[in-house]
Amino acid sequence: MAEQLIPADGKVLVDGEELTREEALERRAKRRAEAARNSPTVVVENLHVHYRVYGGSGATRGAATGALNRMIHRRKHDALRDVHAIKGISFVARRGESIGLIGSNGSGKSTLLRAIAGLLPAEKVGGVYTDGQPSLLGVNAALMNDLSGERNVVLGCLAMGLHPNEVKEKYQSIIEFSGIDEKSPNTSLRPMKTYSSGQAARLRFSIAAVKLHDVLLIDEALATGDAGFQRRSEERIRDLRRNAGTVFVVSHSLSSVRDICDRAIWLEAGLIRMDGDVDEVTAAYEAWSNG
Ligand SMILES: Nc1ncnc2c1ncn2[C@@H]1O[C@H](COP(=O)(O)OP(=O)(O)OP(=O)(O)O)[C@@H](O)[C@H]1O
Numbered sequence: 354m355a356e357q358l359i360p361a362d363g364k365v366l367v368d369g370e371e372l373t374r375e376e377a378l379e380r381r382a383k384r385r386a387e388a389a390r391n392s393p394t395v396v397v398e399n400l401h402v403h404y405r406v407y408g409g410s411g412a413t414r415g416a417a418t419g420a421l422n423r424m425i426h427r428r429k430h431d432a433l434r435d436v437h438a439i440k441g442i443s444f445v446a447r448r449g450e451s452i453g454l455i456g457s458n459g460s461g462k463s464t465l466l467r468a469i470a471g472l473l474p475a476e477k478v479g480g481v482y483t484d485g486q487p488s489l490l491g492v493n494a495a496l497m498n499d500l501s502g503e504r505n506v507v508l509g510c511l512a513m514g515l516h517p518n519e520v521k522e523k524y525q526s527i528i529e530f531s532g533i534d535e536k537s538p539n540t541s542l543r544p545m546k547t548y549s550s551g552q553a554a555r556l557r558f559s560i561a562a563v564k565l566h567d568v569l570l571i572d573e574a575l576a577t578g579d580a581g582f583q584r585r586s587e588e589r590i591r592d593l594r595r596n597a598g599t600v601f602v603v604s605h606s607l608s609s610v611r612d613i614c615d616r617a618i619w620l621e622a623g624l625i626r627m628d629g630d631v632d633e634v635t636a637a638y639e640a641w642s643n644g
Contacts, residue, residue, distance in 0.1 A: 384449070384615060391448035394568050394599040395469055396482040402439035402464050402473060402623075407432070438464040440623040446568075451590075451600040453610030453631060455638055456620035462603045465620065466570045469601065485567025485598060488513075502533060502541040502548070502556050509560040523563050530589070531559035532582055555582055562589045567598040573605070587613055607635045 364371045367380065438461050446452055454462040467473050468481055470489040496505040506527050510520040533540045533552050545553055558571075571590065590613050594600045604610050610617060610631065617634035619627040627634045 393445045394448050394484045395446040398443050398480060399441050400439050400468060400481060401441050402468055404436040404438055406434050406436060438623055442625050444628055446599045448598045450616055451594050451614045453614035453617040454601060454603045455610060455617055460620040461623045462620055463572055466572055466601060466603055470570055483568055487568035487570055488561060488566045489570040496545055496557060498546040499544055501544055505545055506560055513564050527559045527563055531555045558586055565596050569593055569600045571602045573603055611635055
């Protein structure tokens with residue numbers, strides 16, 4: 354069920370169905386009970402993530418000024434600085450749950466997503482355990498910039514394990530879903546490096562979303578693209594969620610999070626500030642941000 358703010362009175366549209374407040378609340382409770390019974394897909398246990406960066410002292414200096422300084426002072430590097438991005442967090446995600454990761458800039462949302470995806474070196478205490486292969490969808494997913502969009506569709510699908518016949522079958526729908534040829538025909542034939550960041554992100558999303566995933570990780574994918582694409586991608590996420598395991602969404606758009614998630618985890622300065630019902634957590638975060 355697409356969980357969203359349930360108004361105090363009137364009807365509420367849930368997964369395309371018009372429900373009364375009571376029906377919507379009942380459906381939500383059922384879904385939560387179901388998720389609670391379901392098996393864990395991601396277990397995060399006392400996770401710490403550290404980044405090591407050079408040049409801690411010069412937060413206001415640009416990279417060029419830093420390099421010039423090093424040349425003048427004949428230093429190879431600035432001092433090594435430790436950024437403790439995730440500071441010992443724990444939670445369990447279960448099959449059927451859709452979890453929004455919210456929090457202010459730099460609070461650790463993308464880092465947590467990358468840790469779940471297994472994309473960070475294991476310089477951490479405790480860890481992340483997943484059932485199935487998590488797939489990270491989003492602006493950072495790697496495609497080949499020198500190849501055309503259409504070649505990337507084929508390679509991306511094969512890399513996800515689709516059979517060549519399935520790729521043939523799904524190819525057109527991926528290009529259509531992405532909408533990249535809509536405004537400027539034949540964009541899909543051009544190298545990816547000529548794409549705007551929005552076009553590239555849409556194509557990445559469309560490729561990744563063609564497959565059902567055990568654990569689907571979405572980083573700001575919803576923020577890219579126009580309203581039409583956002584609507585299509587939200588619908589697609591609902592489909593994936595119905596058929597898949599667990600969905601994590603990192604987004605600054607609280608309305609998107611409310612629309613597609615039933616649970617939210619609020620991170621602040623690398624710690625979990627709140628974890629629970631999406632409406633309660635987003636409301637508390639809003640009150641805190643505006644306060
Ligand atoms: N590659 C990196 N090297 C060094 N520090 C990093 C790196 N990536 C993130 N950080 C730092 O880790 C902390 C968490 O960053 P992260 O990108 O996870 O936050 P976020 O909540 O996703 O932020 P935003 O909402 O702005 O996207 C920040 O202090 C950031 O500066």
